[in-house]
Amino acid sequence: MNQSSEQVRKIIHVDMDCFYAAVEMRDNPHLRDVPIAVGGNGPRSVLCTCNYKARAFGVRSAMPNSKAKVLCPELIIVNGRMAVYQQVSAQIRAIFLRYTDLIEPLSLDEAFLDVTNATVCHGSATLIAKQIRADIYNELQLTASAGIAPNKFLAKIASDENKPNGQCVVSPQDVSEFVTDLPLKKIPGIGPKTSEKLKRFGFESCADVRASSVAKLHSIVGKFANSLYQRSFGIDHRELETQRVRKSLAIETTMAEDIDSVEECLTVLKELFGKLELRLEKHKNRAINKQTVKIKFADFQQTTVDVQSSVCHYDTFIELFQKAMTRSNDRKVRLIGLSLGFDVKESIEQQNQLALF
Ligand code: TTP
Ligand code: MG
Secondary structure: OOOOOOOOOOEEEEEEOOHHHHHHHHHOHHHOOOOEEEEOOOOOOEEEEEOHHHHOOOOOOOOEHHHHHHHOOOOEEEOOOHHHHHHHHHHHHHHHOOOOOOEEEEEOOEEEEEOOOOOHHHHOHHHHHHHHHHHHHHHHOOOEEEEEEOOHHHHHHHHHHOOOOOEEEOOHHHHHHHHHOOEHHHOOOOOHHHHHHHHHOOOOEHHHHHOOOHHHHHHHHHHHHHHHHHHHOOOOOOOOOOOOOOOEEEEEEEEEEEEOOHHHHHHHHHHHHHHHHHHHHHHOOOOEEEEEEEEEEOOOOEEEEEEEOOOOOHHHHHHHHHHHHOOOOOOOEEEEEEEEEEOHHHHHHHHHHHHHO
């Protein structure tokens, strides 16, 4: 089995290190150098997560508080602050958006990014991952780990390889070697039960699966057999399930004939404004942060002028238009466009809240 000749993709999986605990350590300096966990404080509560100091004692996510306290008596358990984690998650996603629109969030603290066609960092996924992690650290004082690979499942496994605060690249030529000895339980979708079952039939690594057949696997894991067989060769054709966040709302018109009368231009602008307001109806929940006017002149050169604004204001568009026209040098106007910029971070926060709800 070979990867087909289609374009090799560049997928990054970013996962924050001990996310809730890291936020608590950041915001409470006295928690930084001691074992801590985040969780409820009831007698039957379980931990959401814990820091790496606590992990050294064997403390883990989803462990009952009581058991964790036995393993690590000095463990400090703090209450979670979901609203803060949501807000930080939105800040992280705003950083991702600087690098690509193709983002599949998996939870508050992890996401896939498809940077196949990104041009930043010379198009290097390795450098983009490094830069994203540096941005997160510099701006949010939190560390993230990343996996870089030609597909989602390898990127996800890779992001765990050098945790915390590390990254791992599985380049296309290394895929076969990377998966050969990969324990099956590391493949997303194979939980402890399935992994045990596979083990009973003699399957522990991808190499074991490769040496078998889909039919044999089917008798053990049912319809997951096909995917499992593919994964064992490092293959995963799943696209990202992206939530594109609209960054702007724009409308423009090309004149039937180029015009040089400012009055005529203003009539066009007024019509455009009416249409823009109508379209804005569908995006009432979005926070506006910018108004922009674009003019393309008869020689196809274009200019844009924008201003920070939290409303869709007609007079502001006229002012912007007049400013843009000071650059006309007597050229006629071929096209006029109006647009509104939206606050992306705020929108992501809303989505996070909806997802949790
Ligand atoms: P994870 O990424 O699984 O864990 P983590 O970020 O705490 O640690 P790691 O460094 O290994 O990535 O989960 C992200 C957050 O989700 C975690 O900080 C808390 C929450 N969570 C729960 O509330 N319950 C759980 O059982 C798990 C696994 C996570
Ligand atoms: Mg994490």
